Amino acid sequence: MRVHFTVNGRPQQADDVWEGESLLYVLRERLGLPGSKNACEQGECGSCTVRLDGVPVCSCLVAAGQAEGREVVTVEGLADHARQRARATGDGSSGTSLDEAKGWQAHGADSRTGEGAELSPVQQAFIDAGAVQCGFCTPGLLVAADEMLERNPSPSDADIREALSGNLCRCTGYEKIMDAVRLAAARQSEGV
Amino acid sequence: MDFLRPASWEEALAAKAEHPTAVPIAGGTDVMVEINFDHRRPEYLMDLTRIGDLYEWEVGQDTVRLGASVPYASIMEHLRTELPGLALASHTVASPQIRNRGGVGGNLGTASPAGDAHPALLAAGAEVEVESVRGSRRIPVDDFYTGVKRNALAPDELIRAVHIDKADGPQQYSKVGTRNAMVIAVCAFGLALHPVTRTVRTGVGSAAPTPVRAEAAEDFLNAALEEGGFWDNGKTITPSVAKQFADLCAAACNPIDDVRGTASYRRHAVGVMARRTLTWTWESYRGARRTTEGAA
Numbered sequence: 001m002r003v004h005f006t007v008n009g010r011p012q013q014a015d016d017v018w019e020g021e022s023l024l025y026v027l028r029e030r031l032g033l034p035g036s037k038n039a040c041e042q043g044e045c046g047s048c049t050v051r052l053d054g055v056p057v058c059s060c061l062v063a064a065g066q067a068e069g070r071e072v073v074t075v076e077g078l079a080d081h082a083r084q085r086a087r088a089t090g091d092g093s094s095g096t097s098l099d100e101a102k103g104w105q106a107h108g109a110d111s112r113t114g115e116g117a118e119l120s121p122v123q124q125a126f127i128d129a130g131a132v133q134c135g136f137c138t139p140g141l142l143v144a145a146d147e148m149l150e151r152n153p154s155p156s157d158a159d160i161r162e163a164l165s166g167n168l169c170r171c172t173g174y175e176k177i178m179d180a181v182r183l184a185a186a187r188q189s190e191g192v
Numbered sequence: 193m194d195f196l197r198p199a200s201w202e203e204a205l206a207a208k209a210e211h212p213t214a215v216p217i218a219g220g221t222d223v224m225v226e227i228n229f230d231h232r233r234p235e236y237l238m239d240l241t242r243i244g245d246l247y248e249w250e251v252g253q254d255t256v257r258l259g260a261s262v263p264y265a266s267i268m269e270h271l272r273t274e275l276p277g278l279a280l281a282s283h284t285v286a287s288p289q290i291r292n293r294g295g296v297g298g299n300l301g302t303a304s305p306a307g308d309a310h311p312a313l314l315a316a317g318a319e320v321e322v323e324s325v326r327g328s329r330r331i332p333v334d335d336f337y338t339g340v341k342r343n344a345l346a347p348d349e350l351i352r353a354v355h356i357d358k359a360d361g362p363q364q365y366s367k368v369g370t371r372n373a374m375v376i377a378v379c380a381f382g383l384a385l386h387p388v389t390r391t392v393r394t395g396v397g398s399a400a401p402t403p404v405r406a407e408a409a410e411d412f413l414n415a416a417l418e419e420g421g422f423w424d425n426g427k428t429i430t431p432s433v434a435k436q437f438a439d440l441c442a443a444a445c446n447p448i449d450d451v452r453g454t455a456s457y458r459r460h461a462v463g464v465m466a467r468r469t470l471t472w473t474w475e476s477y478r479g480a481r482r483t484t485e486g487a488a
Contacts, residue, residue, distance in 0.1 A: 001195060020234075043221055043286065056292060058289045061220045063217055063223075066241050166286065166287020166288050166290065
């Protein structure tokens with residue numbers, strides 16, 4: 001079947017989609033957006049987290065056909081999403097094209113500092129706080145953390161833990177991730 | 193596989209009548225796991241997420257009509273006062289991502305003994321509204337669970353809503369697992385005080401082939417509270433009564449040994465949760481009583 005939906009602000013369509021296929025598979029294999037990670041395929045790890053009509057969900061548990069007509073934001077579109085939010089006004093040229101999204105990487109001047117790359121504040125905070133080790137869980141954590149900061153600009157530690165409780169990380173022990181989200185929240189409140 | 197996409201409830205009923213093997217999918221948090229792992233290859237997958245009615249709830253005089261697909265996140269946010277036990281249970285479901293998608297209709301459809309909503313529904317008192325092209329009926333939740341992952345639905349029926357009695361007293365919910373998030377219950381316990389009828393109702397999860405009420409424990413406690421005049425005098429429940437209640441709740445279990453816990457651990461834990469939730473709710477009842485009397 002064919003599925004039409006909006007991905008990172010741009011209309012997309014995927015063809016030859018099998019009816020039992022997950023949104024995650026469509027994003028990764030049909031649209032070439034491998035930022036959302038495929039690990040547990042049962043909603044346990046959160047590494048496939050995307051926004052579906054604004055709401056964080058495990059894309060491995062959304063049937064592709066359920067995404068028809070809906071809006072999806074993946075980690076590849078997070079920088080643009082955060083920019084749009086900051087502007088709070090759409091200028092009509094918003095969104096991230098598939099090519100841009102596919103080509104997205106934290107290259108810029110230095111992939112370790114994020115300098116020169118276009119990053120959302122939460123992505124920059126993850127780099128600055130050293131919250132990324134192997135990086136596999138990072139996209140899901142970024143999407144979940146960004147959504148929480150959108151809803152709750154000054155979260156308590158308990159709020160952060162709750163918001164990220166569906167995202168597993170096996171490297172960091174979570175402390176650096178907590179640091180990163182606190183940092184992003186602090187910068188957000190200072191308007192940096 | 194065919195993907196059915198009914199735009200209305202009537203269309204969904206017609207599709208289910210035509211294809212009784214169609215598997216309804218809403219939040220997908222159970223169904224997609226089975227498909228991803230190739231445990232299930234339904235001939236028809238029927239998407240219910242286009243049917244807005246299933247995502248709505250109405251607070252009535254005595255009950256809340258909860259649409260089958262209202263996500264746990266909404267129950268936590270909006271129905272904490274009316275359905276405190278279910279709101280607490282909802283908060284123990286998996287993770288924010290899952291609570292944004294999953295709802296009580298799916299929990300009932302799957303009818304796993306470990307489903308988090310069941311003990312809260314049993315304790316509060318609820319009826320499941322199911323419908324087919326043949327008509328609509330309401331099944332008391334006590335009669336809904338018929339076996340391990342089996343329920344009272346006919347092949348052509350769909351779950352439309354759950355009618356849950358509004359809390360008339362304190363309710364509690366307790367769940368045992370290895371951590372606070374992303375946990376399938378080792379066992380769970382729901383308890384509701386119903387001061388209006390002077391009764392206590394329970395719900396036990398993941399400790400028998402189906403979710404069950406500990407009816408002998410309820411009968412004992414109802415009699416003991418009545419005899420001692422507890423509802424009127426608001427005294428602390430005597431430890432011997434609480435212990436007997438806990439023992440009877442443990443005795444209501446018929447658990448198995450599995451990867452999450454042994455049968456004897458489950459019995460023990462259910463007893464502990466029964467005693468604790470009784471203490472919490474009763475103290476809350478006494479507090480509310482004192483406040484009311486103080487004000488009067």
